[in-house]
Amino acid sequence: MNEIKGIHKFFSNKIQTIELDKDGIILNSNNQLFVVTPKESIQNFHPFFEIISTLFQKDNDEVYFNTVHLEVVEKTFIADIIIDSGNKIKNPSILIFDQSEHYKDVQEITQQRNEVFIKNFFESQKLIKIEDERIIKNKFLASITKDLRTPISSVAGLLGLFQKGSLTFEQNELIKTIRLSMNHLNRLVNDVLDLSKVEIGELNFDIKPFLFDDLVTNVENLYQNKFLLKGIHFKVIKPSKIPNKLLGDKHRVLQVIINLLENAYQFTNTGEVIFEIKIDNISPSKTGLNLIIKDTGIGFEADKIEQLRKSFSKAHDTTIEGSGMGLSIVKSVVKLLNGSIRFESKKDIGTVFNIFLPFELDVKKTEKPKNIQPFKKVEINKKINVLIVDDNEINQLVLMKLLVDHAGFYMDIASNGKVAVEMVQKENYDLIFMDMHMPILDGIGAITIIRGSDNKKIKKTPIIVLTAVESSDERKKCKALKVNYYVLKPFSSQELFTSIYTVLKLK
Template identity: 35%
Template sequence: MSKINLLIVDDKQENIIALEALLNRNDINIITTTSPNDALRICWEKEIAIALVDVQMPEMNGFELVEILKNNSRTQDILVIFVTAISTEPKYAIKGLTAGAVDYLYKPLDPYITSAKVDSFIQLVKTQIEIKTKNLQLEKIQADLIKAKEEAEQGKRAKENFMANMSHEIRTPINGIIGLVHLLKRGALSEEQNEIVNLLDVSSTSLLGVINDILDLSKIEAGKYSINFAETDIKDLATKAANLLNIKAIEKNIALKLLIDERVPQFIMADSLRLNQIFMNLLSNAVKFTNEGEVVFKVEILEEKINNAFLKFSIIDTGIGISQENIETIFHSFEQVENVHTRVYGGTGLGLSIVKKLAELKGGELDVKSELGKGSTFSFSKWYNVIEKEEKIKVNKASEQLAPLNGLKVLVAEDNSINVFLIVKILNDWKVQTTVVTNGAAALEALEKENFDLVLMDTYMPVMNGLEAIKKIRNGHIPGKEKTPIISFSAGVLDHDKENAKEVGADDIIGKPFKIDVLHEKISALTKR
């Protein structure tokens, strides 16, 4: 810490010399003057911390000098000690303290008392300086934290916007590919053509799965992933997951066994979508990394309480296994165990990262045990609320052909030519009359000229996007058309994409890629067909 400036103001030089000798020390810088006016200049120009001021002086007495100092914001914090030879009566002390002094020294000066008092005030000044320094540091840290928080929030918003745009830009063409494959499958194909179309179907679905993994991970990290509990047939959910992966197991000539403890309840409260994601990821990995032997999917009950069950789901394989030092690595995003066995299997390295995060979000626990060359066991356990009811009898009905929507007039606002072809083909099959535009502004023009029973509006389009167009329609931009039913098409999967569409006035939202029966159901509901 630098030296503290101490000012001595006394009209007699001998008093100044005596005080200087008494107060001479390394941590203070003594400045002296015999003139009160000169003292004001010094206090203004230099950072004076403590001032020893004589009360009786010819030009200006000490009380007047201190009053001027205390009325100036630049000098008001100086600690003033009066040095006086006048009476020690209380009225003089009160007058000095009222003027702004902090203490009195009486002449003749006692060297010990003088030194002790000045020393205590020097310590006080040092503490004040330290507090000011700390406050400045804290203010800087606070400013840096606020700036970092703003940058982080800006980065988060930029990331979310990027994810929404990327989701739309990538999922839109994939939607087109999957839709076209669906249309091709309905036609008469040779055996070779059918094989090509099936490969195209598998490839496009696989690509969609990779994109969904990336988007899911981004949503989890952004805190946008919600868990929704509902009545779930857990036995049926596990059976369907095992049946789906059994196809791949048969292709690899390995067995996939499902073992469900008979004590496991039929119905529980769970997020079936997220639970299915965990099952599918773990089963898919087990089948992928097992070349001989078997994969066992085990569902068991470990503990029971009133209306509660502690369930454990285990996927056990006889695959390549994982070494102990690599077990933690497998849960890192975009990372895989680097060895000669696993490089050939490919993948994004996202599956297990998502499973772990989903397990934690659901309030469960993911455990892994593995031995290199002998296999792995991944297990997930959690308490679930049990729903006591008779098992529902399921009747599998053949899917009925979707009913035509004769005479329905639909405006399609979509800028992707493949999606336009796909949507128009589907709607025409339902006997729907379609008008196609490629942006929101053109949709407004078309709606102004004609009456439509419904509008299918893509979210992201050039010139004017779908959200702007919906908002204008709902705000009466085209009189009489404010209540036209609108379904918003979006390839975005972030929650705020759906919220934004609902906020501007969309009656319903359908994602890309979409299921044809879902589109039919939504159109039928909104047009009361």
């Protein structure tokens, strides 16, 4: 009996129940996790409750949310939440289960498992034939990109919605901090993809003219405040007569610079970071540039240098944050750009990286930059029926909220391709948002059926693909199926509405 009481006490201490009316006004609560005041709106306690407030208007509907990060009344925890919309007889209710300890343990176990999985995966590729290696790698990339980019897109969307509300200065600063973390996570996802593409020889380069001075200015603007907030002096040194218009891959050059600056930022706590550009071996048609990044960070010992030449290796102990992928990517990209990399470091004194990259000069007459028109919201004066096809509930809510805030859109939801096909046959839709990777029937399967319909109106329904996986094969299939627009997650609200205006020819 004592054991049963103990179990009951353990769970009751982690569960809070809140009863509300249909307008979201609190009627009563056990206040087990945080204190709420009766007769106040539940929306006042956290932005999450504002987003899901429309669920209370339904009858006999139950929605489950897992791993929701809540910060309420100076308390932060991760919870599973069940929303019961109630009905004419029963009031709506919210059940909040504090799962912080559980998800912390799951995260640690998952991280260890993923590290072992990635290590074993890449080691096993050495024993597989080249063609089989490509097939397995593509499946791995599709899976890992979907699993990582989908939650990144969800969180980025929710952050965008939060910032549209009335937030205090402190709340805005917290959201900015979260955005920095999300950007870091997004970079890690891209790093994994790029490393994998390097190994199978599929890392693409886009060689075209670009303005090097503009690139340096953007880097300086990006990192000036970031280093300043950490109390580090950041300085950019460049020669007065530097070749401006170069032929090369601007984004890969930027990727090298940013990875090295992020490395300097991470391991420098006092002093300065200097980014210097020097001209090397200039000629009428070619030039070489030395990109030097010097920091006064913690440095590393001589016996650690060899580790820096290995993929996924870290020159510092495991208590220091970092994946160890950045320098591996720098080395790979520099080599593919026909450049070279040298570095030296001393413990507690600092590190210097010297990157040499060769470029051809673009001797053509510089064209005046085109005037870029700012994004402008289009007023919609007609009803636009939209079908959202996505198996992720957070993605559904984010997309619905963006469309509701814009006005003019009327929405239905389908959780997989099979349900979407059935709904398209019963209802006339002006636009379909289609996720690519879903259970039962995926996006390609659903689009194939819709485009193959005998009903001409259904067959020509505009489709915008929203996908977390960047795949050239998938793009080709979508193009063959006459998909109207292809948007990669995570996307901004501007990217979303640009695709809508383009597809529906709205001005």
